[in-house]
Amino acid sequence: MSWARIMAPLSGGAGDREAIKAAAMLAEPFGAELAGVYTPADVADVMPWMGEGFLGGVQTTALESLREAAAVGERHAQAAMDACPYPKKSLVSLKTPVWAGLSAESRLSDVVVFSNDPPRGRGPLAESFQQIVVDEQRPVLIARESLSIGGVMAVAWDGGKEASRAARLALPLLEKASQVVILAGVKARKFDPARLQAYYAARGVTSEVQLLEEPGEVGPCLLKACQRLSANILVAGAFGHPRLQEFIFGGTTRTLLGADQPSLFLSH
Numbered sequence: 718m719s720w721a722r723i724m725a726p727l728s729g730g731a732g733d734r735e736a737i738k739a740a741a742m743l744a745e746p747f748g749a750e751l752a753g754v755y756t757p758a759d760v761a762d763v764m765p766w767m768g769e770g771f772l773g774g775v776q777t778t779a780l781e782s783l784r785e786a787a788a789v790g791e792r793h794a795q796a797a798m799d800a801c802p803y804p805k806k807s808l809v810s811l812k813t814p815v816w817a818g819l820s821a822e823s824r825l826s827d828v829v830v831f832s833n834d835p836p837r838g839r840g841p842l843a844e845s846f847q848q849i850v851v852d853e854q855r856p857v858l859i860a861r862e863s864l865s866i867g868g869v870m871a872v873a874w875d876g877g878k879e880a881s882r883a884a885r886l887a888l889p890l891l892e893k894a895s896q897v898v899i900l901a902g903v904k905a906r907k908f909d910p911a912r913l914q915a916y917y918a919a920r921g922v923t924s925e926v927q928l929l930e931e932p933g934e935v936g937p938c939l940l941k942a943c944q945r946l947s948a949n950i951l952v953a954g955a956f957g958h959p960r961l962q963e964f965i966f967g968g969t970t971r972t973l974l975g976a977d978q979p980s981l982f983l984s985h
Contacts, residue, residue: 720747720889724826726819726849727755727808728841729790732832733797739860739980740830741803746866746893751806754822755794756845757787759815819845823855827889828982830858836974836981850955850985856886859974859981863949870894871948871979872924873939873969874901876908879954883984884913887952888920890982894950897924900942902935936972943979955983 725740727733737753744751760783791810798808811818823829829849835842836859849855870891872884891897897917901910910926917924929938943951955970973981 720744720749720827722750722752722826723747723828723830724752724754724822725830726835726842726845727753727794727797729755729757729793730841732834732840732842733794734800735832736830736860737797737801739832739858739864741801741806742860742864742866743828743830743858743890744805745803747889748805749827751801751803752822752826753794753798753806753808754819755791755808755810756815756819756842757790757811758783758841759813760784760787761813761815816848819848820853823849823853826855828856828858830860833859833861833977850983854882854985856883856982856984858950859983861978861980863978864980865949866890867893867895868950869896869898869946869948870950870952871939871943871946872897872899872913873935873951873953874899874908874910874913875935875954877954879956879985881954883952883954883982884916886984887982888917888922890950891917891922891924891952892920894922896946897922898942898946898948899924899926900929900939901926902929902938934969934972936969939969939973940976940978948979950980950982952982955985 723740723744725736740751760780795808798806809822831846834840835846850857874880899910899913914924914926929942931938953973
């Protein structure tokens with residue numbers, strides 16, 4: 718299996734170069750296209766609250782300021798792309814309606830790469846992260862400082878739908894790993910981690926199973942196991958419970974997003 722298009726949403730801000738670097742690192746082993754997608758604030762989103770008289774002087778000035786900021790951001794995004802030495806790359810600049818364009822670009826990409834801030838609700842791409850993961854259900858890589866391709870990878874497994882999608886979609890990346898470890902919680906759904914192990918073996922990926930027998934919540938146990946294994950990427954299902962419940966009560970996904978390591982390959 719292989720990937721052909723790796724997408725990195727860009728805001729024109731300081732986090733763009735980090736996201737581009739990670740996306741290039743992910744694209745390189747596959748010879749894939751790196752698509753930087755500049756995602757500005759959408760002028761159409763602010764028009765409704767301006768009312769029928771939005772073409773007054775103050776409102777017109779506000780719209781012009783948004784357009785100017787978008788143009789500046791696009792230049793910054795282009796400069797960040799130009800600074801990346803990876804040769805097979807392109808920049809797509811979204812126009813109104815931005816959300817529709819972002820959805821379309823993500824649907825035509827194999828993996829979408831984010832830096833650490835958007836998944837934590839920080840910065841202009843926070844809503845883009847939620848849209849791509851939850852609404853579009855696209856696989857994402859959250860790149861952290863220690864990201865590398867070809868090292869130890871861990872797969873969080875509970876037999877559920879989200880975990881299963883993530884485990885399948887990550888297969889091209891798992892094929893590049895030096896070691897694959899399936900981390901299975903003993904108190905989760907009824908499942909047999911050996912079935913996932915056999916699924917991988919049939920596709921040429923050797924893996925081992927480790928049971929998380931420590932007491933406590935699943936998220937911290939997964940993070941502790943990754944640290945013990947020196948895993949630089951954890952594959953996991955995202956938002957297995959309703960989003961409102963996850964937001965109020967926390968949940969494994971929020972625990973993983975709040976950690977500094979490892980990098981995450983997530984799918985909802």
